[in-house]
Amino acid sequence: MIRSHATTPIEGQKPGTSGLRKKVRVFAQPNYAENFIQSVFDVAERAPGAALVIGGDGRYHNRTVIQQAIRMAAANGYGRVLAGQGGILSTPAASHVIRKHGASGGLILSASHNPGGPDEDFGIKYNVANGGPAPEGVTDAIYARTQTIDRWLAVEASDVDLDTPGTTQVGDMAVEVIDPVADYAALMEKLFDFDGIRRAVAGGLTMAFDAMHAVTGPYAHEILENRLGFAPGTVRNGTPLEDFGGHHPDPNLVHAKALHETMMGPDAPDFGAASDGDGDRNLIIGKGIFVTPSDSLAMLAANAHLAPGYAGGLKGIARSMPTSAAADRVAEALGIPAFETPTGWKFFGNLLDAGMATICGEESAGTGSDHVREKDGLWAVLLWLNVLAATGKSVRTIAHEHWQRFGRNYYARHDYEGVDAEAAQAVMDGLSERLAALPGTRVGDLTVGRAENFAYTDPVDGSISRNQGLIVAFERGSRLVLRLSGTGTEGATIRLYLERFEPTDGNLAGDTTTMLSDLVSAAEELAHIAALTGRTAPDVVT
The missing domain is CATH 3.40.120.10 (Alpha-D-Glucose-1,6-Bisphosphate, subunit A, domain 3)
Structure with missing residues (x-):
């Protein structure tokens, strides 16, 4: 009834x-x-x-x-x-x-x-x-x-x-x-060379995967251990718990600290990865090297042809606006379109449905392709494993060879969480009011080339999305992006994105914090985050 x-x-x-x-x-x-x-x-x-x-x-x-x-x-x-x-x-x-x-x-x-x-x-x-x-x-x-x-x-x-x-x-x-798990695991077997990965595992390829007591535990146990042959115990924290074991199921270097310490230690396995609460995000770490989500997107796009499901090439690459431009350089080299969208996976949906893009990614650790219409943490992990198995190279070698070919986008995101909503809005409003006057001005040793409030016109349906984040782009490829996140439940989260491009003949092996220090100073001078919010440092850096 x-x-x-x-x-x-x-x-x-x-x-x-x-x-x-x-x-x-x-x-x-x-x-x-x-x-x-x-x-x-x-x-x-x-x-x-x-x-x-x-x-x-x-x-x-x-x-x-x-x-x-x-x-x-x-x-x-x-x-x-x-x-x-x-x-x-x-x-x-x-x-x-x-x-x-x-x-x-x-x-x-x-x-x-x-x-x-x-x-x-x-x-x-x-x-x-x-x-x-x-x-x-x-x-x-x-x-x-x-x-x-x-x-x-x-x-x-x-x-x-x-x-x-x-x-x-x-x-x-x-x-x-x-x-x-069944339908998803069967799809992964169609996309990736499971036989090749199994051979690499039999030959000594090792990994550690942290499911963070979240949803990907059953998927990782079945695919990584049962189907691909990684040793029992490869999947850590693999039982989903209602409170995620009291932890924060965000696969970043703060909340996946134990995995990071393992991968930076003397007995690290070859490959480390983690996923988040609902399984759509990923963390990628090689032995002794963290790969930023922006770089991971670019490196996966450059090597996707090694996986059976992408052997025919990519139709295009799409990234969210705050994500680094590293993927754009791959698209240019492949002769395919590159799309810059607002944050939010739904903006990729039209491109994927129209057959205009194959691989998409966001700096917030979301990467995926046209196999589904969501970002997919385990998909990214399996594509990395396919690349490692097909090349026989380490994560570090793949990363350095990528930078030598395309240049390097040093990148970091600073999150200021639980900020008073009025103070957070004051930060945004203050910088927004200054945007029109910024081009041509100097901030420290940097010169502003472009400043805008990002708007997106969907190339498929013509819809327009405005007020998607503030961009201050400097000459020679550096930029700041500032936006408020909509994923929290209390207060506001200010996200500050820092990006510096080094060409192939530049410094490709620098320390990220050092390479971005001038941008951190420029951000405070332009946005006054500390002055307006009282926050002298971010809560999370990724």
């Missing part, structure tokens, strides 16, 4: 670049999750009896919301739900399941790399039929509906057994609990 539950709009349910993210205590309020999910169902395009994919990263409150979403889907005319066993589906795996099974869309329950637990973060993201995040037109419609909603619908039904694969009936709807 379908029941209609009276409700009223709840403020603050505007989805960001990665859906709606709030504290668990907010989502646990009566009608909060239900209002948002019903708003999704009210505006989502679908045929009668359509399929819906539901899964998440295993964080606290996932199972509760999944059960309610299933009851609501049955009341809203869906004919079939595919749910990951245990409520588990990594974000890239969910994208693939949507595409493979012809679903009309999917609910991904995750706050990505944010911490989990009763007092931490939760999130819901809606992905559309192409497997990618809902475009702005859809998220705007969802938000508009949350402002007028007066009821949500659900059938009266018991909880589904999420831990046992199989099909059950909820109202008139079939609920199929599926192996969350």
